Amino acid sequence: MYRLDTDQGSFAVKELNLADRRSPYHVEDVFRFERAAFAAGIPMAEPISADRNTLVHRWVEGEKVPEAPVSAAYAFEIGEILARLHALNVEWPHGPVEEPTPGDWRELAERAVTSGQPWADELACRVETFLAIAQFVDTCPRPGPVVLTHKDIQPWNLLAQDGRPVVLDWELSGMLDLSGELGSTALSIAKGPGLDTIEPAIFRAVLDGYVAAGGVLPSSGPSWFAFMIGGWLGHTRWNILRCLAGVEANTGPDLALSHESARDGIHGLPDLFARLPDLQLLLP
Template sequence: MKTLPDNPNLDHLRQQAKDLLAGLRDADPTATLTQAQAALAAQYGFRAWTDLKTEVDRLRGQADTADPALARAIADRYGLGEVVGEMRSVARPDDTGRRWSLPTDQGRWAVRTMDTWWPIVDAETDVALQQAAAAAGVLLPAPVRSRAGNIVESIDGHSWRTYEWLHSGPPLSAPASSSVTREVGRILATIHGLALPVDRISPWHRSRLSAVGWPELAATATAARASWAAALREAVPTLTDLDAVAPDGPAPEPVLTHNVLGPASTRLAPDGRLVVVGWEHAGGQPPSWELGNALLDWTVNPGGGVNTAGARALVDGHRAKAGALPPLDLGMFRGAVHSLANYVFGQVQTALDTHETEDRRYADRSVRHLLSNLPTRAVLEQLLAVATSAHRRPPSPSSLGHPTVH
């Protein structure tokens, strides 16, 4: 489920809806902005656009403000200049920590806590990947080292990282337009082409991290009288069938890669280029697995349909940059299926363990949204068929250049 920022902006949501409309019109040229707004509201876990607007009104102006002494300490430790405004939270905490915006006389900086960071590779390794990707033409906020040369610093009892603030629009949404997905494919191929070594596949993608079965988890939710327990029981056959797509066993060789390059990790810069964020989850993954994950994240319509034009464009963009595609078979979705299973289990467990009113409200809405939007084996098979057909035809002329995304 998409997460609203701490100080949401209705204009940003309108822009997200317009971006989403471009993707919907790839499949249905008659799609309207009203339909796009309704689809976007659903992605945020709301029944209608008016409900989403009401939530924006409720949250506006509720960003947290950091202690000025903490802001000065971070600015001093990282050599960011003199603080000239309040350090404000950007969004609610995620699985890594919390993002903040810090203005100084040298500009604006993106700082974030790393207290709940579960690193797949160490910070120096993910920074090396970012630097190599940037040198190869991927647009991203540059990581900032402290005065002591460190990426992560402990300040006021928290671990921190800092990035340059790169002005961009709101996160993108799926299904994205074919112009966006083509560029996503190109970026993935660029990162894969770096061929940076890594010693293992990300555990998140390699296998299920919990031995608890789906029926047992559903029984636990039912016993806890969770509001979404029935939805979880109904989802058990789908989740079980997806598990069968991703059996344990030998896997292709991984490369060091972004690992979570979905719409939430991508923005549009003012010049129309894609900005890639979220490199803290970098790790090892076979290129074919990450390509499968991208197809699932970027080209599935609300209700489970596939944006065929977007999927073909993503494959075209990857092939045009790489010169060839990794193996295309159902096994390419193995990492996506494992990561989805781990995410579902984590979200369900969080909702069961959360008791504070606001956090529980958010967690329950997130789980209901997640369970109502699970992909199926049929969707994966359709994505594979589209990718295979795209592989057999010559790349489109538009995939051979470096177009600006609109």
């Protein structure tokens, strides 16, 4: 991403990495959704133009949001933003992505051991856990409703402007079960890098803001965390495959970063999965 300063203002110009996308990017539909959200007053960077390779937004000044619990007021406003987004009447011609969760973890572990990957032994010891995680993601009932939404409101896609949220990076927008969107968003801004600093009050502030802005909460259950777990599972597998290939690609992270991401997922996902019963105590 580049900052472009002109006589008409400053703009964020983002070159898209299409080679490493793990799902289709519906550029025209996402841009239309962004325009509707901006027109409705959602705090975000104004979308200027979009094509297959490049996105242009008006530059927004703000502070990066650290991976740590945000303030209760900030979390409450995030909940309000989600409710307002979900209430938009925007046509979306694509259904939710419902691809089977890959179950090749045993084969991946064998390839990792054979090729001497630095995290191979840990993966081999946790194959059964990863198979259980994949089955959970595949079979966990989603209560609905399905909503058109951002799908990736995480600290790295947020700014703080005068202490209030600004939502960035809308490329993953699409249809998603409401419980998955709320659970992923609330947990991501209520915790630190691990799971040892979760602030229940911050998690619930997101839900309070959602209800205050007219949203209706779905029924409680493990589905609130299935989307987050499935996303991290897919990200981990993708980085494992990059490491097994052993070739520096022209796009995407370098091998060192892929090794770090693979190692983090192999270590962190089983911990997250084991804490599902505790996480569900956060729900209303």
